Amino acid sequence: MALLALAGCATDPAPHEQMRLSEQALEQAKAVGATDEVAELKLAEDKLARARSNMASESYRDARLRAEQAELDARLAEARVLTLKSQEQLSLLQSRVNRLRKQLGEQQ
Amino acid sequence: MSSIKPLVAVLCAGVLGLQGCASERSETALDQAAASFQAVKDDSNVLRSAPRDVIRAGESLARAERLSSYVGSGADVRHYAYLSQRYSEIAREHSNLVLNQERLAKLELERQRLQLALREAKLVSVQQQGKWLEAQIVSLATTQSDRGLVMTLGDVLFDTGQAELKNSASRTVLKLVQFLQLNPRRVVRIEGYTDSTGTPEDNLTLSRDRAQAVADMLVDLGVDEKRIQVEGYGDQYPIEANASERGRAQNRRVEIVFSDEKGHLGAPR
Incomplete structure (x- = not known):
């Protein structure tokens, strides 16, 4: 591994599969409603953009590393958005339950 | 390190x-x-x-x-x-x-x-349910100044000469039961009447049996017997002349007289 790393990018194959996975993760994050306001999504987009230019200049090793990070950034962005949404649902439902409890209290 | x-x-x-x-x-x-x-x-x-x-x-x-x-x-x-x-x-x-x-x-x-x-609490809420039923009952009943609130069950609820309540009476009787359950201090007098066909003795018996049939159903549905008085008036107190079939049909009836909210019921006729 270290030898490979030291040998540089010449031996790295083009990470097409990784690029595809990263794009997919980014799409997925956007599909659940992640925007640039989610820091991790911004990171993912920037890294993927740089990975694409690395691909273009055949710096495949850099492309792979950035795409790998972009994939996880995007997945984290997605997860954060989903958690946030569930949090909002939770507080909405909680307020409804509180209102019901209050009404029931007045009823008795 | x-x-x-x-x-x-x-x-x-x-x-x-x-x-x-x-x-x-x-x-x-x-x-x-x-x-x-x-x-x-x-x-x-x-x-x-x-x-x-x-x-x-x-x-x-x-x-x-x-x-x-x-x-x-x-x-x-x-x-x-x-x-x-x-x-x-x-x-x-x-x-x-x-x-x-x-x-x-x-x-x-x-x-x-x-x-x-x-939802249950609201339904059980006496005021609300009571008001609703009150309106229902009032719509079925008429106020007669001397006797209070009176509800008339027409002769369609009985077959000729029979004292058994027909199934079509169920809905009215159920409303009556609910009303009484929600107004626990109210009492009722159930009064039976017939037309003038037949002997006065038979009519008295039949009118009483019909009133009793309604009372029995109320009791079966959970109303305390103590809250129900039963009277049979036979062919007395007709509301129409017995000369026509229509008039006779209107005279064959059971009337339910309600007490006020405190349980005061007017004296029987």
């Missing part, structure tokens, strides 16, 4: 020259990733809801640690430490989501339970 650090730093500086020593930064990244991994690994909720991400966090961390023993691998160490860190964060986030979903499910059940309780 502290005695090795300067040595590594010197080695790094020697090998990488102007690039500087990466090991310090790598070590920080590694430590942080290790701490994050430890935290998710020890959290049973995270393990339960995102086992695969926890495993990947561990694998990436192991890889970063393996690489850290090689000179000049700083960028790779940081890369895998970064990935490990991300997997841990993703796992934690998934776990938060699952916990929230579980809370949501519980809260939803609680909401349904409360809604049901509230």
Whole structure:
């Protein structure tokens, strides 16, 4: 591994599969409603953009590393958005339950 | 450890020259990733809801640690430490989501339970239900100034000469029962009447039997017998002349006289 790393990018194959996975993760994050306001999504987009230019200049090793990070950034962005949404649902439902409890209290 | 650090730093500086020593930064990244991994690994909720991400966090961390023993691998160490860190964060986030979903499910059940309780409480609320039924009963009854509130069950509820209530009486009688349950102090007098066909004795018996049939049904449906008086008036007190069939039909009836809210019932005729 270290030898490979030291040998540089010449031996790295083009990470097409990784690029595809990263794009997919980014799409997925956007599909659940992640925007640039989610820091991790911004990171993912920037890294993927740089990975694409690395691909273009055949710096495949850099492309792979950035795409790998972009994939996880995007997945984290997605997860954060989903958690946030569930949090909002939770507080909405909680307020409804509180209102019901209050009404029931007045009823008795 | 502290005695090795300067040595590594010197080695790094020697090998990488102007690039500087990466090991310090790598070590920080590694430590942080290790701490994050430890935290998710020890959290049973995270393990339960995102086992695969926890495993990947561990694998990436192991890889970063393996690489850290090689000179000049700083960028790779940081890369895998970064990935490990991300997997841990993703796992934690998934776990938060699952916990929230579980809370949501519980809260939803609680909401349904409360809604049901509230609905029941509203129904049981005497004022509301009472008012509604009052309106229903009043719409079926007429107020006769001397006798109070009177509800008339027409002869269609009985077959000719029979004292048994027909099924079509059920709905009216049920409303009556509900009304009495919600107005526990009210009492009723059930009065039977016939037309002038037949002997006065037979008519008296028949009118009484019909009134009793209605009373029995009320009792069957849960109204206390003590709240019900039964009277048979035979062919007395006709409301129409008995000369026509229509008039006779109107005279064959059962009347229910309600007391006021305090239980005061006008005297029988």
